[in-house]
Amino acid sequence: xSVEHASKRIIEGYVRGGxxxxxxxxxAVEAHLETxxxxxxxxxxxxxxxxxxxxxxxxxxxxxxxxxxxxxxxxPRRRRWSARVSRWMTPTMVPWLAMAxxxxxxxxxxxxxxxxxxxxxxxxxxxxxxxxxxVAASWSRGLDPAYExxxxxxxxxxxxxxxxxxxxxxxxxxxxxxxGWATGVMVVQWLLPCLAFTSATLALGxxxxxxxxAFVLAAVWAGVVVAPTVATSRTTFALQTSGLPxxxxxxxLGLGVxxxxxxxxxxxxAHR
Amino acid sequence: xxxxxxxxKERHMTSAVSAADIAPTAYAWEIHAxxxxxxxxxxRMAVDGLDLSLGIGVHGLLGPNxxxxxxxxxxxxxxxxxTEGSLELLGESVGGLxxxxxxxxxxxxxxxxxxxxxRFTVREFxxxxxxxxxxxxxxxxxxxxxxxxxxxxxxxxxxxxxxxxGGMVRRVGIAQAIVNDPTILLLDEPTVGLDPAQRLRFRELxxxxxxxxxxxxxxxxxxxxxxxxxxxxLFAEGRLVFKGPPDELASxxxxxxxxxxxxxxxxxxxxxxxxQGRGTW
Numbered sequence: 175x176s177v178e179h180a181s182k183r184i185i186e187g188y189v190r191g192g193x194x195x196x197x198x199x200x201x202a203v204e205a206h207l208e209t210x211x212x213x214x215x216x217x218x219x220x221x222x223x224x225x226x227x228x229x230x231x232x233x234x235x236x237x238x239x240x241x242x243x244x245x246x247x248x249x250p251r252r253r254r255w256s257a258r259v260s261r262w263m264t265p266t267m268v269p270w271l272a273m274a275x276x277x278x279x280x281x282x283x284x285x286x287x288x289x290x291x292x293x294x295x296x297x298x299x300x301x302x303x304x305x306x307x308x309v310a311a312s313w314s315r316g317l318d319p320a321y322e323x324x325x326x327x328x329x330x331x332x333x334x335x336x337x338x339x340x341x342x343x344x345x346x347x348x349x350x351x352x353x354g355w356a357t358g359v360m361v362v363q364w365l366l367p368c369l370a371f372t373s374a375t376l377a378l379g380x381x382x383x384x385x386x387x388a389f390v391l392a393a394v395w396a397g398v399v400v401a402p403t404v405a406t407s408r409t410t411f412a413l414q415t416s417g418l419p420x421x422x423x424x425x426x427l428g429l430g431v432x433x434x435x436x437x438x439x440x441x442x443x444a445h446r
Numbered sequence: 447x448x449x450x451x452x453x454x455k456e457r458h459m460t461s462a463v464s465a466a467d468i469a470p471t472a473y474a475w476e477i478h479a480x481x482x483x484x485x486x487x488x489x490r491m492a493v494d495g496l497d498l499s500l501g502i503g504v505h506g507l508l509g510p511n512x513x514x515x516x517x518x519x520x521x522x523x524x525x526x527x528x529t530e531g532s533l534e535l536l537g538e539s540v541g542g543l544x545x546x547x548x549x550x551x552x553x554x555x556x557x558x559x560x561x562x563x564x565r566f567t568v569r570e571f572x573x574x575x576x577x578x579x580x581x582x583x584x585x586x587x588x589x590x591x592x593x594x595x596x597x598x599x600x601x602x603x604x605x606x607x608x609x610x611x612g613g614m615v616r617r618v619g620i621a622q623a624i625v626n627d628p629t630i631l632l633l634d635e636p637t638v639g640l641d642p643a644q645r646l647r648f649r650e651l652x653x654x655x656x657x658x659x660x661x662x663x664x665x666x667x668x669x670x671x672x673x674x675x676x677x678x679x680l681f682a683e684g685r686l687v688f689k690g691p692p693d694e695l696a697s698x699x700x701x702x703x704x705x706x707x708x709x710x711x712x713x714x715x716x717x718x719x720x721x722q723g724r725g726t727w
Contacts, residue, residue, distance in 0.1 A: 256570065261574075265563045323555070328548075436545070442525045
C-alpha cells in the first residue's frame with residue numbers, strides 16, 4: 175500500500191495561510207493531518223520555524239489548558255482479562271465449569287480411595303457427560319440472561335457456538351487428563367466419548383434446544399452405561415477399546431449435523 | 447511540543463467522505479414485508495398476513511397485549527423465521543435460511559426482556575455487544591463511548607450493571623442497540639421503567655435517530671407515539687389495522703369513543719371490534 179503524505183510545499187503553504195493553497199488542498203491536508211502523526215510533527219516544526227506568532231499563541235493556549243486537563247478524571251484502566259474472557263465464555267458458564275472441574279476432582283478422589291471395588295473407573299464413567307454440563311450452560315435460554323440479544327447478533331451461529339464449546343473443552347479436558355493420568359485410563363478411551371457426546375449435544379440441541387439435549391443425553395448415558403456398569407461392576411462394551419470406532423462414528427455424525435444445520439443457532443429455537 | 451499526539455500510524459491522504467457514505471441505496475424501503483406470516487408454537491399465527499413497508503423515520507408500533515408486536519419485532523430482528531410470505535430488510539430477503547450476517551450488522555435490537563450480565567460494567571457490556579455485532583476492533587472504544595453518552599450514562603459507564611436502577615438498565619439496553627450505528631433500529635417496549643424526565647429525553651433521542659435510521663418502537667403508551675413518532679403502525683391480532691401519521695389516527699376517533707386524548711380515542715375507535723363487548727379486557 176503506497177502512503178501519500180502532504181508535501182513540504184503544502185505544509186508550508188498551510189502554515190503561511192492565505193491564498194497559497196486552493197480550497198480543496200486545504201481540505202485534503204486537514205483530513206490527512208487528522209490521521210497522520212508524522213505530518214502533524216512536520217507541521218508543528220514548520221510552525222515553530224516559520225511563524226513564531228502562531229507558536230507563541232499555541233504555547234499560551236497550552237499553558238492555560240494544562241492545569242485544567244491535569245485534574246480531569248481519566249478513564250479507568252480496562253480490565254483486559256474480563257473483556258478477553260467474555261468473548262470465549264459468558265459469566266453464566268463459569269459456575270457450571272467450576273462444577274464440572276469439581277466433579278472431576280471428586281470422582282478422582284473416589285477412584286483413588288476405592289481402588290479395590292472393581293476395575294471400573296469413575297472418571298471414565300463421568301468423562302463423557304462433564305463437558306455437556308458446560309455446553310448446556312453456554313447456549314441456554316434459561317441460564318443465559320442475554321440469550322435473545324446473543325441470538326440476534328451477526329456473530330451468533332456456528333462460530334459462537336463452537337467458540338464457547340471450545341472454551342468448555344479447554345477447561346474440562348485438562349481436568350480429565352489429570353484424572354485419567356492418575357487412574358491410569360487410556361486418554362483415547364475417555365476423550366473420544368467425551369467429544370462424541372459434546373458434538374451430539376450440539377447436533378440434537380439445534381433441533382430441541384441445547385439445554386434439553388444435554389439433559390436427554392445425560393439421562394441416556396446414565397441409563398445405558400452408568401447404571402449397568404455400577405450394577406455389574408464391570409466396564410460395559412461401550413467403554414472398552416472395541417467400542418471406540420462407534421464413538422468415532424457418533425462424533426463424525428454429530429459434527430456433520432452441526433455443520434449442516436448451522437442456521438439453527440441463529441434463531442431463538444436453539445435456546446430452549 | 448507537538449501539535450496533537452503522534453499516533454504512530456500513518457495513513458493515506460483520505461477524503462472526509464467515503465464512497466459508501468454517499469452511495470445511493472439499492473432498495474426502496476428499509477423494511478418491506480408482503481404477506482408475512484409467523485407461527486408461534488404449534489398452532490397460533492402471531493403475525494397473520496402482514497403487508498408493511500417502512501422507511502427512514504420513527505414508527506410507533508401500537509396494539510393491545512397479545513397482538514403479535516413482540517413476534518413481529520423478533521422476526522424483523524431475524525431471530526424468528528417467517529412461516530410464509532416474504533420479508534426484505536435493507537433490500538436483502540431474510541425469509542429463508544442463512545445467517546444474514548451483513549444485514550444483522552446493520553440492525554440494532556432491544557428485546558422486551560433485556561437480559562444482561564450483572565458482573566459487567568456498563569462499558570464492558572456495551573463493548574461486548576459491539577464485539578458480537580462485529581464492529582471493527584479499532585472503532586469499538588469510540589463507538590461505545592458515543593453510545594453511552596447518547597443515553598446519558600457517561601458518568602456511570604464504569605459502574606457494574608448490578609448497581610444500576612431499572613431505568614438505567616433500560617438505557618444501557620438502548621446504548622447496546624445503537625452502538626453499531628444501525629440502519630434499522632428495533633426497540634421493544636423501550637420506555638418501560640423510565641421516569642417521565644427520562645422518557646422526554648428518550649423521545650428527543652428517538653427524533654434524532656429518526657433522521658437517518660428506520661426506527662420501529664413498540665409501546666403501550668399512546669403519548670410516546672404522539673410525541674416522538676412520524677408514523678403510527680396499529681397492529682391487532684396479527685394484522686395491520688392502520689398505518690399513517692399520528693394526526694390521522696387522532697381524527698379516526700370521535701367523542702363517543704373511549705379515551706382521554708384524541709389519539710386514545712382514535713386508537714379505541716380503530717380497534718373497536720363488534721364481537722368484543724365494551725368493558726371486557
